[in-house]
Amino acid sequence: MFTIEMTRLHEIMIVLYAFSILLYFLDFLHQNQKANRFAFWSLSIVWLLQTIFFCSYMYHTGHFPVLTLFEGLYFYAWILLTLSLVMNRFLRIDFTVFFTNVIGFLIMTIHTFAPEQTATREVGNKMISELLLIHITMAIGSYVLFSFSFVLSILYLLQYKWLKEKKWSHRLWRLQDLNKLEKISTIVNAIGVPILLLSLILGLQWAYLKLANVHWFDPKIIGSFIVFIEYSAILYLQERKYIFGRTLAYWNVGAFLFIFVNFFLVSRFSQFHLYF
The missing domain is CATH 1.20.120 (Four Helix Bundle (Hemerythrin (Met), subunit A))
Structure with a gap:
């Protein structure tokens, strides 16, 4: 029922x-x-x-x-x-x-x-722990923040394109200015990066405590750290003024697309994330 x-x-x-x-x-x-x-x-x-x-x-x-x-x-x-x-x-x-x-x-x-x-009862008893739940919840939370940053970057690119082509349509006036879109996407990334780092630390700690044989070079582990390094590099390069504006928006879009690859494709080859 x-x-x-x-x-x-x-x-x-x-x-x-x-x-x-x-x-x-x-x-x-x-x-x-x-x-x-x-x-x-x-x-x-x-x-x-x-x-x-x-x-x-x-x-x-x-x-x-x-x-x-x-x-x-x-x-x-x-x-x-x-x-x-x-x-x-x-x-x-x-x-x-x-x-x-x-x-x-x-x-x-x-x-x-x-x-x-x-999950079977045996697997459930093995996997369900506060550490694991916090790890997964924080990872998903960081991905949601990066998703929002991706959307803001898409809006930035659209706004930039319409301004460059001088298309003064109602869509242009309804969007926020480019600086605000860039600023908010940066703030969202700055919140998401430490949350993802904490998630990775908790996940590795749980794996070390709960799993007998952990493959530390597992594709999923490597992919997750690449995501962290990507967004950390974006924040660093932006802080040093190496990237900004449209270039920054493209970097955000590329980093988010890799999240999708890591989430749906790389996970298929993982021996570590068998259940998620």
């Missing part, structure tokens, strides 16, 4: 998610404030349904749901949607919710078609 009810709830979420994205796209094209309002409230309902699903799943399984790829994708999408709504409320940068939730909808679609994974 639980599975059937949650499946129906999930189907409603996907439909509402798609509907809200379409409305935001309409607003993006034609500056339709009515579509923007309907999209926001539809997305708010999606967030409410996601929260209900998340809490129900956690109650049903008896653990914080981040231990498998199936659970991790959902948690990522939920955090991303939550952050986008909060940022929209306090920063009020037009189109951030639209572009951020294009990523969220993509993740939810992948989650929908991903095979549901459940």
Whole structure:
């Protein structure tokens, strides 16, 4: 009964998610404030349904749901949607919710078609610990922050392109100025980097304590440290004024694309991250 009810709830979420994205796209094209309002409230309902699903799943399984790829994708999408709504409320940068939730909808679609994974009791007892849960939660949190930085960088590149081509459309005036977009993306990266570092330290510590044979040159471990080094290098180079503006935005985009490669492709070859 639980599975059937949650499946129906999930189907409603996907439909509402798609509907809200379409409305935001309409607003993006034609500056339709009515579509923007309907999209926001539809997305708010999606967030409410996601929260209900998340809490129900956690109650049903008896653990914080981040231990498998199936659970991790959902948690990522939920955090991303939550952050986008909060940022929209306090920063009020037009189109951030639209572009951020294009990523969220993509993740939810992948989650929908991903095979549901459940850990056996033996594996669950072995893996469930506060250290592991904090490691995974912080890693996903850092990825969400980098996702938001990616969206801001895309908006920066669009704004730069429209200004250079002197396309004085309504989309240009609704975006924040280039300096603010760059500043916020930098702040988001600066928060995400230490969170990712702490996550990596906790993950390695958990592996050392819990796993008999740890492959320290595992592709996933190497890929995760490359992500950390990429974003650390971006912050350093920007601080030293070696990169800025459009170049900085391209670096942010490239670093985020590597996160996707690391998350979905490199993990397939990992012997370390068997369950997530």
